[in-house]
Amino acid sequence: MSVREHDLREIREAVIKLCATFPMDYWRATDRERRYPTEFVRALTEAGWLACLIPEEYGGAGLPLAAAAAILEEIQRSGANGAACHAQMYTMGTVLRHCSEAQKRKYLPKIAKGELRLQAFAITEPSAGTDTSSIRTAAIRKGERYLVNGQKVWTSRAEHSDLMLLLARTTPREAVQKKTEGLSVFIVEMKAALGRGLTIRPIRTMINHATTEIFIDNLEVPAENLVGEEGNGFRYILDGMNAERILIGAECIGDARWFIAKATAYASERRVFGRAIGQNQGVQFPIARAHMATEAAALMVERAAALYDASKPCGPESNMAKQLAAEASWQAGDMCLQTHGGFGFAEEYDVERKFRETRLYQIAPISTNLVLCYIAEHVLHLPRSY
């Protein structure tokens, strides 16, 4: 479904209004206490925004990815931390394209109503790192069930999710021709699994991200919870990953615009040597540069989302969108901190919090080097380096 300019504008305005009911005090407190912003996620769910990608026949709004990108961008642009909820949108990349009709009927209406949360995407493992095909978590079929054993790390929001998309190896790496073969995706019902093979341990980090490590010990997953065909999981998660990169790119654009607005306002009002600091070119040029980098990156995010929505190949564009937007938000964050001088370090200005939060996107969901490796190999046809 295409979304018209004025629809997007209406969506943006409604999200801005909702976010305004969560003042910066709320985000400072949740950050300080490393508390999950349950109230904010509930408000987004009740307003239907987290179900925006779910087709209308399953109770969602049936909007395209471009609309989800606009929602997440506005959340970040308001100063909030949308990392608490974004996975419910990007997991749809895998679910809508590859889950069976029965799986969709079972889960999507409940997700749309807010009765179930699908906020956990368990891919990364401690020993595999970025090399996803070398994950060790294994799922072995035993009749109508799979027996899963392994460990995941950085599984964000696992404690605040009812469902988890889990990537596991179903055929040993030595037994497949291509290392990306033999991987499968499962839907895990987490509440039933907790204490019956699934253990979640939170990891405290420099940002409030509700991330965890999970231990899987003889966890039984019904065979009907296998997504698509066994062994094709890598291809399925790529659809989720492209959606994720585009949406994270949109969040970075929102962060960058927040930093630029904040720096511009401060540079206009802060007076040193008897004039506004923003009158000095040494202060205004970095703001102008950050603005240009952000607007250029925003065009790539828009282009990648349009390709994704048209079901066209969008690997290069999704990666470029995420990288350019993450670099723009980091540039804007650094500029904003510098513009604020010492006050940039004070919690009450929110700059240091957003600075920490936006730094993540140089590393996750894929690190900058690996995006460069991908572009070098797949777009420029240089030799594979990883």
Ligand SMILES: Cc1cc2nc3c(=O)[nH]c(=O)nc-3n(C[C@H](O)[C@H](O)[C@H](O)COP(=O)(O)OP(=O)(O)OC[C@H]3O[C@@H](n4cnc5c(N)ncnc54)[C@H](O)[C@@H]3O)c2cc1C
């Ligand atoms: C807060 C947080 C939340 C996260 N949430 C999730 C989540 O919900 N689900 C999930 O599955 N994962 C999640 N992740 C994991 C994230 O996707 C990984 O951290 C990321 O993909 C990088 O993997 P790694 O940390 O193992 O780094 P490594 O793979 O160990 O890489 C370390 C460094 O080496 C560089 N490097 C590695 N190989 C090469 C190469 N060949 N050439 C050049 N440079 C190279 C990398 O660029 C990186 O800078 C999260 C991570 C964090 C920190």
